[in-house]
Amino acid sequence: MPTALITGANRGLGLEFVQQYAADGWSVIALCRDPAQATDLNAEAAKSGGRVSVDALDVLDFAAVDAAAARHAGRAVDVLINNAGIIGPVRDELAKQSFGTMDYTAWERVLRTNTMAPFKVTEAFFPNLMQGAQKKVAVISSTVGSNVEMQAPVVAYSSSKAGVTKTFTTLAAVLRDKGVTVMVFCPGHVKTDMGGEGAGVERYDSIAGMRKLIAGWTLAESGQFKRFNGETVAF
Numbered sequence: 682m683p684t685a686l687i688t689g690a691n692r693g694l695g696l697e698f699v700q701q702y703a704a705d706g707w708s709v710i711a712l713c714r715d716p717a718q719a720t721d722l723n724a725e726a727a728k729s730g731g732r733v734s735v736d737a738l739d740v741l742d743f744a745a746v747d748a749a750a751a752r753h754a755g756r757a758v759d760v761l762i763n764n765a766g767i768i769g770p771v772r773d774e775l776a777k778q779s780f781g782t783m784d785y786t787a788w789e790r791v792l793r794t795n796t797m798a799p800f801k802v803t804e805a806f807f808p809n810l811m812q813g814a815q816k817k818v819a820v821i822s823s824t825v826g827s828n829v830e831m832q833a834p835v836v837a838y839s840s841s842k843a844g845v846t847k848t849f850t851t852l853a854a855v856l857r858d859k860g861v862t863v864m865v866f867c868p869g870h871v872k873t874d875m876g877g878e879g880a881g882v883e884r885y886d887s888i889a890g891m892r893k894l895i896a897g898w899t900l901a902e903s904g905q906f907k908r909f910n911g912e913t914v915a916f
């Protein structure tokens with residue numbers, strides 16, 4: 682069976698990816714910041730018969746990204762999913778990503794996590810991807826990063842998602858002749874810690890939709906930006 686590698690795999694959308702791929706018989710390399718605290722993910726690994734392995738990775742630490750790739754050297758990865766992400770200061774701290782009161786340290790952290798780290802993780806695990814049969818890499822972006830569809834007052838977050846969408850669209854052109862398919866997703870507004878309880882999309886539906894799209898995504902479509910339900914996101 683194929684292998685998926687997922688960042689931010691301990692909760693939210695990342696955990697749902699792990700659960701659905703594992704239920705489908707895939708092997709999963711599940712990366713998260715703190716495996717010792719990843720109770721739900723560890724439970725998933727425990728019942729997987731060895732198909733789900735949990736390993737530590739804080740995507741902000743690029744040396745740690747290289748070290749994680751070295752630990753998994755020689756292992757084929759069919760689908761690499763850059764899921765880990767942060768929204769930055771929100772609610773009563775929203776001013777920290779607003780004009781006039783910007784917290785630049787917070788903005789840098791959001792950019793490094795959401796825009797630069799997916800590129801770094803893809804670079805580091807590229808040999809694994811080339812060994813996989815499917816050669817597919819995804820990033821979970823957001824419609825909030827689209828200039829056409831949405832404007833939201835979260836400057837750090839929206840700029841980071843616009844940045845990663847452009848980065849992966851560019852990457853698609855760079856990697857096309859290596860046979861690598863690049864996929865950019867908006868998962869919808871999903872009920873997770875980030876999306877909140879009031880979100881309109883269930884985790885199961887978002888991930889089932891994206892998994893179906895991943896399975897059918899062709900090299901000719903590399904670099905496209907799609908919502909979990911298959912709609913094209915205007916960017």
Ligand SMILES: NC(=O)c1ccc[n+]([C@@H]2O[C@H](COP(=O)([O-])OP(=O)(O)OC[C@H]3O[C@@H](n4cnc5c(N)ncnc54)[C@H](OP(=O)(O)O)[C@@H]3O)[C@@H](O)[C@H]2O)c1
Pocket residue numbers: 688689690691692693694695713714715738739740741764765766767768794821822823824867868869870871872873874875876877880
């Ligand atoms: N939910 C939505 O409505 C929505 C909409 C559009 C896009 N997205 C995107 O979808 C992705 C997943 O979001 P979610 O809703 O599942 O969010 P979430 O519930 O807040 O989970 C975020 C995940 O990312 C991990 N993470 C954050 N920083 C990390 C780092 N430096 N290193 C490793 N892991 C890190 C978290 O790990 P810890 O537990 O260690 O913090 C957690 O596993 C994100 O990229 C988000 O921007 C979500």
